[in-house]
Amino acid sequence: MVSLLANIGIMFMAVYFCLKSGRLEKNYHHANKSSLIGCILMEVLLGTILLSFSTVILGIRYDFRVLLFCFSAKYMDWRITSSSIFLLSIIRFLWGNSEAAQVNLIVSLMLAIALPMIVELIRDRINDLAQLLILVTVALIPTIVFTNHQIADKWLVLSISIILSALNYAAIFVLHYFISDLHVLIDSASTDHLTNLKNVRLFNSDLVEMERKKSPVTVAVIDIDHFKNYNDNYGHDSGDAVLRQMAALFNERAIPHTTFYRIGGEEFGVILSHFSPSAAEAFLHELQETVSRRSFTVRGENPVSITLSVGVAHSEKGETLKKTLKRADIALYQAKESGRNKVMVSA
Structure with a gap:
């Protein structure tokens, strides 16, 4: 429970970071090089904290890093997302060089390429919530497949998969509507209500x-x-x-x-x-x-x-x-x- 609450708190920190760096603004333009580097380092730091609060079951770590990757792919520059995923995969590999760490390294490299590509394919075609749900579904598949490979008890695999999916989908809904409400508050505080300028x-x-x-x-x-x-x-x-x-x-x-x-x-x-x-x-x-x-x-x-x-x-x-x-x-x-x-x- 402590790990779950910590993960939720860290994801709200990530949203706050997005807000402060301007990524939640509708008219956001790409940042300069120094800003990109700062965003990468901040995202890697948040991912490392998530990793430290992982729940470990039979050598497999479960946390909200997948969620962080999905929100990064949706709201951040692809250079931030891909670089952060790659650096976090290196940190995870050094954290414990096990079979799980090796698989995580390969899967992370795949996600670093796939998630930004998926965002480009679905951007402007469906609403933001649907985009996030697709991204988190794609990102969860490797974890569920690896869990099925590592754990012989298929009822335990099914239980983990259901809980993992439910937590990530629930977090997606909460964070999406939290961001939507932030947009409303930001617009209200920065817009002249008579002219909409x-x-x-x-x-x-x-x-x-x-x-x-x-x-x-x-x-x-x-x-x-x-x-x-x-x-x-x-x-x-x-x-x-x-x-x-x-x-x-x-x-x-x-x-x-x-x-x-x-x-x-x-x-x-x-x-x-x-x-x-x-x-x-x-x-x-x-x-x-x-x-x-x-x-x-x-x-x-x-x-x-x-x-x-x-x-x-x-x-x-x-x-x-x-x-x-x-x-x-x-x-x-x-x-x-x-x-x-x-x-x-x-x-």
Whole structure:
């Protein structure tokens, strides 16, 4: 019982690790080399702890390493999964060089290849829970076959197989719905509920992350010109409708490496990475002009025209992104003071 509880606790640690490393985010992009190495080492550490809490029956170790491999294959980069499985198989071999350890080494090498391949085959074809159930079924087969080979008492083999499968499937269900609930909580905490854009909390968090990575970025602050007039003339419901339509237009015009946020009442933020300054400015000019040509609907079918003022700042070497954002705010103020409906770039 102690081993089982320890295994369950370690798997929840693995989910927490996934969350902190960003793998549970729906828009996760592949990590850099240092992050990959860190993830491999962490997964190997968790697998080693699982190994230390194994339940040993007639020389065969039973634990949730299979479950760790399946969640890794589903949520991690294949390089993390395959490397971790291989390193853990070496550790298991050195743990005790028995027939079970030798078989484990061969099976682990097979899983290191097979699990990422299976994920690629079934990805986007079935839901996440079904994917995990398929992965754990495939991963359990070698253990059950080896148990049948090693243990003469077939009733004991059947009992072990049923218990092993039931525990892994039950853990899959619990962890899957735990992850699903985490997604809901993360989305709720990071999304503006009116526009469904990312909110100011995530805007600030992403700026901190960009600064940590020392990534060159362009930061823009966008303000709807004379927005108070729409609220005064048509009512707050119409003002909210304008904000929702504006957010929809931003999503429509978004391209890779552009992220939009609602950071205030009628104020929006944009982070552009992997752009040259000229390309970022061209994108923002096009966005501002697109909005000025578009008709928006308020109070039923009344069409209105909307313009934007945009302040832009490119990050500079040695400058904090908080300072870059401040320069974008100053540029926005200058755009408003000089007539609005324009893009102003910080000098």
